[in-house]
Amino acid sequence: xxxxxxxxxxxxxxxxxxxxxxxxxxxxxxxxxxxxxxxxxxxxxxxxxxxxxxxxxxxxxxxxxxxxxxxxxxxxxxxxxxxxxxxxxxxxxxxxxxxxxxxxxxxxxxxxxxxxxxxxxxxxxxxxxxxxxxxxxxxxxxxxxxxxxxxxxxxxxxxxxxxxxxxxxxxxxxxxxxxxxxxxxxxxxxxxxxxxxxxxxxxxxxxxxxxxxxxxxxxxxxxxxxxxxxxxxxxxxxxxxxxxxxxxxxxxxxxxxxxxxxxxxxxxxxxxxxxxxxxxxxxxxxxxxxxxxxxxxxxxxxxxxxxxxxxxxxxxxxxxxxxxxxxxxxxxxxxxxxxxxxxxxxxxxxxxxxxxxxxxxxxxxxxxxxxxxxxxxxxxxxxxxxxxxxxxxxxxxxxxxxxxxxxxxxxxxxxxxxxxxxxxxxxxxxxxxxxxxxxxxxxxxxxxxxxxxxxxxxxxxxxxxxxxxxxxxxxxx
Amino acid sequence: xxxxxxxxxxxxxxxxxxxxxxxxxxxxxxxxxxxxxxxxxxxxxxxxxxxxxxxxxxxxxxxxxxxxxxxxxxxxxxxxxxxxxxxxxxxxxxxxxxxxxxxxxxxxxxxxxxxxxxxxxxxxxxxxxxxxxxxxxxxxxxxxxxxxxxxxxxxxxxxxxxxxxxxxxxxxxxxxxxxxxxxxxxxxxxxxxxxxxxxxxxxxxxxxxxxxxxxxxxxxxxxxxxxxxxxxxxxxxxxxxxxxxxxxxxxxxxxxxxxxxxxxxxxxxxxxxxxxxxxxxxxxxxxxxxxxxxxxxxxxxxxxxxxxxxxxxxxxxxxxxxxxxxxxxxxxxxxxxxxxxxxxxxxxxxxxxxxxxxxxxxxxxxxxxxxxxxxxxxxxxxxxxxxxxxxxxxxxxxxxxxxxxxxxxxxxxxxxxxxxxxxxxxxxxxxxxxxxxxxxxxxxxxxxxxxxxxxxxxxxxxxxxxxxxxxxxxxxxxxxxxxxxxxxxxxxxxxx
Numbered sequence: 001x002x003x004x005x006x007x008x009x010x011x012x013x014x015x016x017x018x019x020x021x022x023x024x025x026x027x028x029x030x031x032x033x034x035x036x037x038x039x040x041x042x043x044x045x046x047x048x049x050x051x052x053x054x055x056x057x058x059x060x061x062x063x064x065x066x067x068x069x070x071x072x073x074x075x076x077x078x079x080x081x082x083x084x085x086x087x088x089x090x091x092x093x094x095x096x097x098x099x100x101x102x103x104x105x106x107x108x109x110x111x112x113x114x115x116x117x118x119x120x121x122x123x124x125x126x127x128x129x130x131x132x133x134x135x136x137x138x139x140x141x142x143x144x145x146x147x148x149x150x151x152x153x154x155x156x157x158x159x160x161x162x163x164x165x166x167x168x169x170x171x172x173x174x175x176x177x178x179x180x181x182x183x184x185x186x187x188x189x190x191x192x193x194x195x196x197x198x199x200x201x202x203x204x205x206x207x208x209x210x211x212x213x214x215x216x217x218x219x220x221x222x223x224x225x226x227x228x229x230x231x232x233x234x235x236x237x238x239x240x241x242x243x244x245x246x247x248x249x250x251x252x253x254x255x256x257x258x259x260x261x262x263x264x265x266x267x268x269x270x271x272x273x274x275x276x277x278x279x280x281x282x283x284x285x286x287x288x289x290x291x292x293x294x295x296x297x298x299x300x301x302x303x304x305x306x307x308x309x310x311x312x313x314x315x316x317x318x319x320x321x322x323x324x325x326x327x328x329x330x331x332x333x334x335x336x337x338x339x340x341x342x343x344x345x346x347x348x349x350x351x352x353x354x355x356x357x358x359x360x361x362x363x364x365x366x367x368x369x370x371x372x373x374x375x376x377x378x379x380x381x382x383x384x385x386x387x388x389x390x391x392x393x394x395x396x397x398x399x400x401x402x403x404x405x406x407x408x409x410x411x412x413x414x415x416x417x418x419x420x421x422x423x424x425x426x427x428x429x430x431x432x433x434x435x436x437x438x439x440x441x442x443x444x445x446x447x448x449x450x451x452x453x454x455x456x457x458x459x460x461x462x463x464x465x466x467x468x469x470x471x472x473x474x475x476x477x
Numbered sequence: 478x479x480x481x482x483x484x485x486x487x488x489x490x491x492x493x494x495x496x497x498x499x500x501x502x503x504x505x506x507x508x509x510x511x512x513x514x515x516x517x518x519x520x521x522x523x524x525x526x527x528x529x530x531x532x533x534x535x536x537x538x539x540x541x542x543x544x545x546x547x548x549x550x551x552x553x554x555x556x557x558x559x560x561x562x563x564x565x566x567x568x569x570x571x572x573x574x575x576x577x578x579x580x581x582x583x584x585x586x587x588x589x590x591x592x593x594x595x596x597x598x599x600x601x602x603x604x605x606x607x608x609x610x611x612x613x614x615x616x617x618x619x620x621x622x623x624x625x626x627x628x629x630x631x632x633x634x635x636x637x638x639x640x641x642x643x644x645x646x647x648x649x650x651x652x653x654x655x656x657x658x659x660x661x662x663x664x665x666x667x668x669x670x671x672x673x674x675x676x677x678x679x680x681x682x683x684x685x686x687x688x689x690x691x692x693x694x695x696x697x698x699x700x701x702x703x704x705x706x707x708x709x710x711x712x713x714x715x716x717x718x719x720x721x722x723x724x725x726x727x728x729x730x731x732x733x734x735x736x737x738x739x740x741x742x743x744x745x746x747x748x749x750x751x752x753x754x755x756x757x758x759x760x761x762x763x764x765x766x767x768x769x770x771x772x773x774x775x776x777x778x779x780x781x782x783x784x785x786x787x788x789x790x791x792x793x794x795x796x797x798x799x800x801x802x803x804x805x806x807x808x809x810x811x812x813x814x815x816x817x818x819x820x821x822x823x824x825x826x827x828x829x830x831x832x833x834x835x836x837x838x839x840x841x842x843x844x845x846x847x848x849x850x851x852x853x854x855x856x857x858x859x860x861x862x863x864x865x866x867x868x869x870x871x872x873x874x875x876x877x878x879x880x881x882x883x884x885x886x887x888x889x890x891x892x893x894x895x896x897x898x899x900x901x902x903x904x905x906x907x908x909x910x911x912x913x914x915x916x917x918x919x920x921x922x923x924x925x926x927x928x929x930x931x932x933x934x935x936x937x938x939x940x941x942x943x944x945x946x947x948x949x950x951x952x953x954x955x956x957x958x959x960x961x962x963x964x965x966x967x968x969x970x971x972x973x
Contacts, residue, residue: 389726425903
C-alpha cells in the first residue's frame with residue numbers, strides 16, 4: 001500500500017488538475033468546441049470518415065465531442081481516456097517505481113493540445129479534434145503494450161511490427177508511429193540477440209512504413225488523403241508554416257517522448273532507469289512541468305477570444321443584456337468583433353450604440369486573420385439578427401463546406417430558412433440536429449415553427465428583428 | 478450444444494422463410510393513389526432499372542405490397558419500407574417490357590381493417606443506359622469542400638467513385654473537379670474531367686492514355702468550361718467563361734451567377750490546337766453542343782442590352798436573355814457558317830440555356846427561365862423541347878415541377894432523359910429521369926432509385942452534371958493521379 005501512495009497521489013493530482021482546468025476554468029470553451037462540431041450518424045457519414053487515414057478515430061472523436069455539451073461530462077470522458085493512456089504507457093514501457101510520473105507526459109501533451117486552441121479552431125477541419133488525438137495515441141500505446149507483453153520466442157512481436165503499417169488506411173499516423181517504435185525495439189533486440197528473422201522483420205516493417213502510405217494514396221479509390229505530409233495523416237490537418245508550429249508541438253513532443261521511452265526501456269537492463277534517482281526526480285519534475293505548460297497554454301488564449309465566445313453564447317440564448325455585461329467586464333480593450341456584437345446587443349436592448357470606428361486590426365497570420373474570425377463571429381450571427389438572412393446563410397454555408405458541418409452554423413441556417421419561409425429546407429437541416437445527442441432539444445423547438453408556420457411570429461425577438469430587417473431593406477442591397 | 482444450434486437454425490428458418498400473404502378478406506379498395514415516397518406512381522420505367530423501393534407514408538399497423546403484370550407474374554414485399562428483391566424485380570421487369578405493372582398497396586389501419594390502394598406503372602420497351610456519372614457537391618457559393626465524381630449503376634445499387642479531390646485544408650493544395658463528360662455516351666471509352674487550381678488542367682481520357690491540357694492562353698478568356706465532344710471527329714467544343722456571382726441580402730434567389738464574357742472554342746485533340754467557334758465581342762456565347770451528325774454546333778448566346786457592358790452587366794442581370802443559335806460545321810475543314818437562331822427565347826422574354834439534341838437529331842432539349850446565364854437557382858426554370866424539323870416548341874409538362882429543372886442529358890437511344898431538379902426542397906439538386914416517346918411526349922419524372930428510400934432526406938450533397946454512360950469508367954485512381962501530377966500540355970491557339 002505504501003508503495004502505491006505516490007501513484008495514487010499522482011493520479012489524483014492529474015485528475016483534479018485536468019478537471020479544474022477543463023470543466024471549471026474552460027467549460028464554456030469546451031461547450032463552444034461542441035457547437036463547432038456536428039456528429040452525423042449513419043453509414044454515409046462513417047464512409048466519408050473512413051476515406052481518410054485515421055478516420056475511424058475522427059468519427060469516434062466527433063461522436064464523443066457531443067458530450068462537451070455538458071463540459072463536466074465531456075471532461076470526465078477525456079480524463080478517463082488519458083488515464084487509460086497513462087496505464088498503457090506504464091505497461092508498454094514497463095514503467096514502475098520512480099518512473100511512473102512519466103506515464104502522464106503524453107496525457108499532458110493531449111491536455112495542452114486542447115488548452116492552446118484559440119481562434120485557429122475556427123479554420124481547420126477540426127471535427128472530433130478534442131478527442132481523436134487522444135484516441136489515436138491510445139491505439140498506438142495499446143499496440144505497443146501488446147508488442148511489449150508478447151512473448152519474444154513466439155515471433156508475435158515480429159508479426160505485430162510487420163502488420164502495423166498495413167493498418168495505415170484505418171489508423172493513419174497512429175499506426176505508423178508504433179510501427180516505427182516496434183521496429184526500433186526489434187532492431188535493438190536483434191543486435192543483442194543476433195536473430196536474423198528479427199532483423200528482417202524490423203527492416204520489413206520500416207519498408208512497409210515507407211511504402212504502404214504511398215500505395216494507399218495511389219490506389220485506394222475514393223480516399224480524400226493528399227500526398228502532402230502523407231505520413232502525418234491522422235493528426236490534425238495543419239500546415240508546416242510558422243503560424244502552425246505551436247499547434248504541432250504537443251503531438252511532436254508526445255511522439256518523441258514515446259520514442260525516448262521506448263529506447264530507455266530497451267536499455268533498461270543497462271540503465272536501470274526505473275530505479276534511478278535521476279529518473280525519480282526528473283520524472284516528477286516533468287510531471288510538474290506538464291502542469292506548468294498546461295497553465296501556460298491556457299493563458300495564451302486572449303481575453304478577447306474568451307469574451308467573444310461568451311458573447312456569442314449569450315446571443316444564442318437571446319440574452320442581450322448579458323452580451324453588454326460581458327463587454328463591460330472585459331479588461332483588455334475590445335476588438336472590432338466585440339464592438340459589433342456589443343452594438344447588436346445594444347440595439348436589442350434599445351440602448352445607444354457605440355461608435356466602433358475602423359478598429360479592425362491589421363491582418364494577422366493565416367489562423368488568426370481577423371477577416372476570417374469576423375466571418376464566424378459577425379457575418380453569421382449579426383447578419384441574421386439584422387435581418388440579412390441570405391448573407392447569414394451564405395457565410396454559415398461557406399464555413400460548413402470548408403470545415404465540415406458545425407452545429408453553430410446549422411442553427412443559423414435553420415433559423416434563416418424558417419424566416420425566409422423555406423420550410424422544407426429548414427426541416428432538412430434541422431434533421432441534422434435532431435439526430436444529435438443534445439442539440440436535438442433546440443431542433444425540437446425549431447420543429448414547432450417548421451410544422452406550424454403560423455407560430456413563426458412568436459420566435460424570440462421576432463418583432464424587433466423584423467423591424468431591423470425593414471431598416472436594412474430601406475438601405476438596399 | 479447441438480440442440481441449441483438446431484433450435485437457432487429452426488427459429489431462423491421459421492421467421493426467415495415466412496411467406497408474405499396478401500390479405501383477401503375484408504379489404505376495402507381506396508380510389509386515391511397511395512402516399513408513397515419517393516412518388517413512383519403512374520410512371521414509365523425502364524425495363525432494366527434498379528428496384529423502385531419506396532416508403533408507404535400512410536399510417537398503419539401492417540403493410541403489404543404486390544406488383545403484378547398481365548401474365549400473372551407477381552412480386553411481393555411487406556413492411557412500411559418496401560424493399561424489392563433485386564433479382565426477382567429484374568426477372569419481373571424482363572418479362573414485362575411494353576406491359577403495365579399493377580401495384581397493390583395494402584395497409585392495415587388502426588382498427589385492423591385492410592385498405593387497398595392501386596396504381597400502375599408502364600414498363601418501356603427501351604432500356605436506359607446502365608450508368609450515369611455525376612458530381613456530388615455540397616450546396617456552396619464560392620468555397621468548396623470534398624467533391625467526388627461518381628458513377629452509379631442504374632441497374633443496381635452500386636455507386637463507385639471515379640475520382641475525388643482531397644482534404645484541402647493544406648493551404649494552397651485544394652483543387653476542384655467537375656464536368657465528367659463522355660464522348661457518345663462512352664461508347665468508345667473517351668471522356669474528360671476539368672481540374673482547377675492545384676495541378677489544374679483538363680484531363681482528356683481517350684484510348685489508353687490520359688492527357689492533361691491547359692487551354693488558358695492570351696487568346697482565350699479562361700480554360701475550357703462547358704464541354705461537348707464532337708460525335709465523329711477528335712474535336713471538343715468548350716465554352717470559356719468569365720463567371721461571377723452576386724449575392725442578395727433580401728431577394729428569394731440567393732446567388733445570381735452570370736458571365737461577364739464568354740466565347741466558344743474548338744479544341745483539336747490530335748493537333749492540340751484551339752480555334753474560335755463563336756467570339757463575337759457583343760455576344761455572350763456558351764453551352765455548346767453538337768448535332769449527332771457532327772455537321773452543326775448549337776449554343777446559347779445573349780446580346781448585351783443597349784448601353785450595357787460586361788462591367789455594368791450586374792446592374793442589368795434581369796435583362797440578360799439567351800437564345801439558341803446554330804452554325805453549320807465542316808469537320809474536314811473546320812469551317813463554320815454564320816449563325817442562325819433556332820430558339821428565339823429573348824423575344825418571349827425568356828432565356829434558353831443548355832441545348833442538347835436527341836441522338837436521332839429530331840429534338841432540341843433546353844431549359845428556360847425569365848432571365849440569366851445559370852438556371853439552377855431559378856425556381857421558374859423548366860425543360861422545353863423544340864422539334865428541329867417543324868420548329869414547334871413544347872414544354873415537358875409531365876416532367877417539370879414548381880421548382881427549378883436544368884442540366885439535362887439524353888440517353889444513347891434517345892428515349893430517356895436524366896436531369897437535375899430541386900423540386901424536393903428547393904436547395905438540393907436531385908437526379909430525375911423521364912421517358913420521351915417517339916412523338917416527343919414526356920412522362921412523369923421519377924427520382925433515381927436508392928435502396929433506402931429515405932436516402933435523399935438525409936443526404937446533404939447535390940447531384941451535379943448527370944451524364945449517361947453505356948459502360949463503366951475504365952481508368953484507375955492511380956492513372957488519374959499520375960496524369961494530374963504531370964505538367965499540362967499547353968494547347969496552341971490558331972487564328973485561322
